[in-house]
Amino acid sequence: GVAPAVHAQEAIRWRLASSFPKALDTIFGAAETFAKKVGEMSGGKFQISVHPGGELMPAIAGMVDNVQKGTIEMVHTAPYYFFGVNDVFALGCAIPFGLNSRQMTAWMYQGNGLKLMREFYSKYNIVNFPMGNTGAQMGGWYRKEIKSVADIKGLKMRVGGFAGKVLTRMGAVPQNIPGGEIYQALEKGTIDAAEWVGPYDDQKLGFNKVAPFYYYPGWWEGGPQLDAFVNKTAYDKLSPENKAILESAAAYAHTDMQAKYDAKNPEALKQLVAAKTKVLPFPKAVMDAAFKESMALYTEMSESNPDWKKIYTDYAAFRKDQNLWFRFTEMRFDQFMQAQKL
Amino acid sequence: GVAPAVHAQEAIRWRLASSFPKALDTIFGAAETFAKKVGEMSGGKFQISVHPGGELMPAIAGMVDNVQKGTIEMVHTAPYYFFGVNDVFALGCAIPFGLNSRQMTAWMYQGNGLKLMREFYSKYNIVNFPMGNTGAQMGGWYRKEIKSVADIKGLKMRVGGFAGKVLTRMGAVPQNIPGGEIYQALEKGTIDAAEWVGPYDDQKLGFNKVAPFYYYPGWWEGGPQLDAFVNKTAYDKLSPENKAILESAAAYAHTDMQAKYDAKNPEALKQLVAAKTKVLPFPKAVMDAAFKESMALYTEMSESNPDWKKIYTDYAAFRKDQNLWFRFTEMRFDQFMQAQKL
Incomplete structure (x- = not known):
């Protein structure tokens, strides 16, 4: 026989490196959901394989570089990890006393957020897509109670990303420890405290067994957004259809990830409390001091970093x-509901 | 020459009837966004024309019937409009003292919400897709202050959907008036009060000129979800690709509509306040009475309607x-932020 003259268009195959381990079905799961939707919508003609942190490249270090150079087509990460490259990365994810989850999505989709961040990321040959939010995180696990601002001084705390800058100003000693080593460090007392995400993720890591006090809110991440960073050269080669598919698949995963956290956290919190975790709010004085230091930091950054100034404004x-x-109808409705016996 | 043996697949053309007028760029706009994304992702091979309320069929009346029979492929609406068909429709949209916007999305995407509602809607030959949320609505415009539960008695109020059942139990006289006629009725005093959505939409209708008191929260719709209702027969004929495209386009529009309300409402609220609108919370006694009547109503419905009982449980x-x-980290974070001078 004769081979058909017109060959089926070859499938596009991309790889996505996640910053997260498979065990985090929430946050790693969002990338899997995204890839699945892309595959379904394209009838298998656009396939994206999803790789956990560390499989293809280090989970965090060098990731921006790898996307910029096209070593990989795309990654799924928390942009604030890259504040060392430029502090502006944090604005696309979370800064202390920033936007909450819904507000962040509003800024991205219908404010100037996505436009401004894309303009900034284009310097790194990156096109970004919002792809998940954890909601307001918890403030972490502490071996001792935090009763005043003085208790923050000297506190050795594992904390991710940009927040360490504010904690340092408050006298804490931020520690950069990979997720898998936090438990041991906390158990041994090498560190005094550690924050991760919220009840559902934290419970898996077993922090409640080695630190009894669980504080809230995680004032340094009131609504951290995860992003897909796509190599712009690869993106530009996609057909208009595949560009649109990529965007809507990311939107699906964006919403689905927040929904998953919201659906899973309550049960985990109940189990942690049943296992004697003490859930406590940070003292107002600690919050006030952190707020003051954060605002002072942002003012300083605006003076030294023009990109920060433009986007932060x-x-x-x-x-x-x-x-x-939000203080009107949303707050009043939520406060009323939370006060009821349901 | 010889015509090619394989013809290009013909485009699928659907019509979507919205329950809303074009002037509501928020809520009508969500359907347009959805249709645009479907067109882009399919490379124009799946086209959906979007028609404002009343253009192809009445904006609300008969809509479920029309989708069920396939008179139209799909509609975009607020399911609680159809509580007269079955009260269960309200559970897919909003009930007094129900879920807020994020919680509703969580129930749909990651709880049992979508599964249970699809099972229910299948009786009407409908497949539904979440497609927008307004967030907690305002409690409406009042010609006179509401100081106590007694002020609700005899109140002639324009209110949409299912909420009238609870207001009736409180002694109010709910009025069913189309959007375009509310202003005049309120101006003439034919009605005492009217609720619509929130600052951005309400401002367009000019209610502030004829009723000075603007109450919150809209306890009967803390997070109303809009839905696309798709005729199941038409849906089943779609390719797997187009089914997936429809789903993700709806997810994009779902998130984008909430973002638009969040981005637009603050400025409108500021303008309304500058124009002397008095923004007031409902007295706690009114909220308590409404909550009590709502819970009693739901108990009664569970006794008489097995579908309600199953899904409401x-x-x-x-x-x-x-x-x-939500009362822990989300609430504490929001409360702190709202108390700051930003």
């Missing part, structure tokens, strides 16, 4: 308006 | 867990 104005509006 | 358990969890 827009972010801060949006945050002000959002908090003005 | 799951919904109520989810609501209980959500409010348990």
Whole structure:
């Protein structure tokens, strides 16, 4: 026989490196959901394989570089990990006393957020897509109670990303420890405290067994957004259809990941409390001191980093308006519901 | 020449009827966004024309029937409009003292919500897709202050959907008035009060000029979800690719619509306040009375409607867990932020 003259279009095959381990079905799962949707919508003609942190490259270090150079087509990560490259990365994820989850999505989708961040990321040959939010995280696990600002001084704490800058100003000693080594460090007392995400993820790592006090809120990440970083050269080669598919698959995963955290956290919190975890709010004085240091830091950054100044100015104005509006009907409704016996 | 043996696949053309007028760029706009994404992802091979309320069929009346029979392939609507068909429709949208926006999405995407509602809607030959949420709505515009539960008695109020059942139990006289006629009725005093959505939509209708008191929260819709209702017969004929495209386009529009409300409402609220609108919370006694009547109503419905009982039982358990969890880190973070000078 004769081979058909017209060959089926060859499938596009991409690889996605996640910053997270498979065990985090929430956050790693979002990348899997995304890839599945892309495959379904394209009828298998656009396939993306998803790789856990460390499989193809280090989970965090060098990731921006790898996307920029096209070593990999895309990654799924928490942009604030890369504040060492430029502090502006944190604005696309979470900064202390920043936007909450819904507000962050509003800034991205309908404010200037996505436009401004894409303009910034283009310097790194990156096109980004919002792809998940954890919601307001918990403030972490502590071996001793935090009763005042003085208790923060000298505190050796494992904390991810940009927040360490504020904690350092408060006298803490932030520690950079990979997820898999936190438990041991906390058990041995090498560190005094560690934050990770929230009840569902934290429970898996067993922190409650080695640190009894679980504080809230995680004021350094009130609504951290995960992003897909896509190599712009690879992105530009996609057909208009595949570009649109990539965008909507990311939107699906974005919403689905927040939904998963919301659906899974309550049961985990109940189990942690049943296992004698003491869930406590940070003292107001600690929150006030952290807020003050954060605002001072942002002012300093605006003086030294023009990109920060430009994007943070827009972010801060949006945050002000959002908090003005949310204090009315959303807050009153939630407060009333939370006070009821349901 | 000889015509090619293989013809290009013909485009699928669907029509979508919205329940809303074009002027509501938020809620009508969500359907347009959805259709645009479907067109882009399919390379124009799946086209959906979007028609405002009243263009192809009445904006609300008969809509379920029309989808069921396949008179139209799909509609975009607020399911609680159809509580007259079955009260269960309200559970897929909003009930008084129900889930807030994020919780509703969590129930749908990662709880049993979508599964249970699809099972129910299948009786009407409908497959539904979450497609937008307004967030907690405002409690509406009042010609006179509401100081106590007594002020609700005899109140002639325009209110959409299912909420009228609870207001009737409180002594109010709910009025069913189309959006375009509310202003005049309120101006003439034919009605005493009217609720619509929130600052951005309400401002367009000019209610602030004829009713000075703007109450919150809209306790009857803390997070109303809009849905696409798709005729199941038409849906089943779609290719797996187009089914997946429809789902992700709806997810994009779902998230984008909430983002648009969040981004637009603050400025509108500021303008309304500058124009002398008095923004007031409902007295706690009014909220308490409304809550009590709502819970009594749900108990009665569970006794008479097995579908309600089945789905509401799951919904109520989810609501209980959500409010348990949200009162910790989310609430504390939001409260702190809203108390700051930003």
